Amino acid sequence: MEVKVLSIQEDILGANKEKAARNRDRLDKHRILTVNVMSSPGAGKTSLILQTINMLKPKTRVAVIEGDVASRVDADKVHKLGAPVVQINIPGGCHLDANMTENALNNLSLEEVDLLLIENVGNLICPAEFALGEHKKVMLLSVPEGDDKAYKYPLMFTEADVVLVNKIDLLPYLDFNITALSQAATGLNPGVKIFPVSCKTGEGLEAWFSWLQDEIKQMKDHRSS
Amino acid sequence: MEVKVLSIQEDILGANKEKAARNRDRLDKHRILTVNVMSSPGAGKTSLILQTINMLKPKTRVAVIEGDVASRVDADKVHKLGAPVVQINIPGGCHLDANMTENALNNLSLEEVDLLLIENVGNLICPAEFALGEHKKVMLLSVPEGDDKAYKYPLMFTEADVVLVNKIDLLPYLDFNITALSQAATGLNPGVKIFPVSCKTGEGLEAWFSWLQDEIKQMKDHRSS
Numbered sequence: 462m463e464v465k466v467l468s469i470q471e472d473i474l475g476a477n478k479e480k481a482a483r484n485r486d487r488l489d490k491h492r493i494l495t496v497n498v499m500s501s502p503g504a505g506k507t508s509l510i511l512q513t514i515n516m517l518k519p520k521t522r523v524a525v526i527e528g529d530v531a532s533r534v535d536a537d538k539v540h541k542l543g544a545p546v547v548q549i550n551i552p553g554g555c556h557l558d559a560n561m562t563e564n565a566l567n568n569l570s571l572e573e574v575d576l577l578l579i580e581n582v583g584n585l586i587c588p589a590e591f592a593l594g595e596h597k598k599v600m601l602l603s604v605p606e607g608d609d610k611a612y613k614y615p616l617m618f619t620e621a622d623v624v625l626v627n628k629i630d631l632l633p634y635l636d637f638n639i640t641a642l643s644q645a646a647t648g649l650n651p652g653v654k655i656f657p658v659s660c661k662t663g664e665g666l667e668a669w670f671s672w673l674q675d676e677i678k679q680m681k682d683h684r685s686s
Numbered sequence: 687m688e689v690k691v692l693s694i695q696e697d698i699l700g701a702n703k704e705k706a707a708r709n710r711d712r713l714d715k716h717r718i719l720t721v722n723v724m725s726s727p728g729a730g731k732t733s734l735i736l737q738t739i740n741m742l743k744p745k746t747r748v749a750v751i752e753g754d755v756a757s758r759v760d761a762d763k764v765h766k767l768g769a770p771v772v773q774i775n776i777p778g779g780c781h782l783d784a785n786m787t788e789n790a791l792n793n794l795s796l797e798e799v800d801l802l803l804i805e806n807v808g809n810l811i812c813p814a815e816f817a818l819g820e821h822k823k824v825m826l827l828s829v830p831e832g833d834d835k836a837y838k839y840p841l842m843f844t845e846a847d848v849v850l851v852n853k854i855d856l857l858p859y860l861d862f863n864i865t866a867l868s869q870a871a872t873g874l875n876p877g878v879k880i881f882p883v884s885c886k887t888g889e890g891l892e893a894w895f896s897w898l899q900d901e902i903k904q905m906k907d908h909r910s911s
Contacts, residue, residue, distance in 0.1 A: 503831030555811040605830035606728030
């Protein structure tokens with residue numbers, strides 16, 4: 462028997478876009494660089510956010526929106542570092558959207574924020590389809606997930622401005638070809654930046670911090686011009 | 687500032703249930719034990735399925751339905767082992783549903799199948815909400831994802847009959863407390879079976895094969911009674 466391939470197209474609501482554009486205008490007005498952080502469950506989003514707050518404070522005032530199906534364990538970790546944080550719980554939901562983001566923005570003191578990190582729900586599919594009003598989309602792919610993920614979840618790789626290949630400390634124990642991953646990712650998205658990092662050991666994170674600081678600077682320079 | 691927790695309830699369509707019940711009747715009639723295999727991307731669903739086909743054939747005739755957003759890489763791997771396989775691609779979708787499953791069943795020779803393994807889309811959220819007509823739900827949680835996942839994705843742990851904790855070969859390199867995971871999982875779902883395994887080394891898989899063979903036997907015995 463040959464392999465049979467069935468293709469089923471589902472409609473996706475586009476009504477989210479207008480609200481996302483309004484969020485973006487609001488964030489622009491306050492000159493808050495806003496980054497939508499996405500990945501599979503357990504790929505290291507929270508670790509990246511905690512490392513980033515620790516590295517950039519106190520010069521850069523970082524705020525965080527935490528999106529989860531349930532629990533506030535990540536928000537509590539961010540809160541311990543002294544950063545303002547809003548937890549959004551979405552029972553039965555699988556991604557943040559622009560409405561939820563607006564709701565969270567209403568609960569932050571925007572005049573006191575330089576960088577807003579939005580940790581999306583752990584999911585490689587739906588979050589890629591819903592703009593929140595962010596300036597940049599960042600995805601983490603962790604080494605244990607395998608180097609074939611760009612073929613299986615192409616939209617996430619197409620949408621991302623930056624791909625952080627996390628948990629490179631595990632490379633000696635796994636069959637993961639970082640060149641193959643990079644080729645697949647840049648094939649889908651020629652302009653994507655790829656940073657191999659370990660949020661556990663800190664290896665490679667300086668490239669991420671440097672990219673982020675450049676983006677924050679551009680946002681601020683725009684204000685003073 | 688205190689942590690603010692916003693709760694947003696979304697409606698989930700229940701229309702899937704009736705169709706799932708019809709699929710289940712059809713599978714019962716053919717005495718095909720049907721298992722819905724779910725996990726995050728890259729947790730090891732395909733490796734588990736390939737190991738299971740290799741272990742159980744030729745005594746048990748295994749067929750596979752592969753669900754993916756894009757690509758047919760997993761279906762091709764199954765096909766190489768000689769098992770009948772149907773690939774379902776769902777652009778823009780994030781889970782299989784009962785309609786897609788019916789479509790796939792129409793493309794299999796059901797009288798030639800003892801065990802049907804359905805590999806759901808890599809996602810810890812939405813697949814838990816949609817019955818397909820399966821007899822058993824199995825989830826894989828891989829060690830690199832972390833031991834806190836039951837708190838963040840409770841429905842998947844509540845729905846699962848079996849949790850396979852995969853990639854235990856990586857335990858020496860990671861902070862993963864298998865007792866903590868087991869306590870959280872059984873707290874949500876007291877009857878759940880938990881099997882620590884490595885689909886890479888084969889460690890622990892005999893408990894999974896043994897459980898599966900018992901379930902297949904019960905299904906067959908029911909036919910002859």
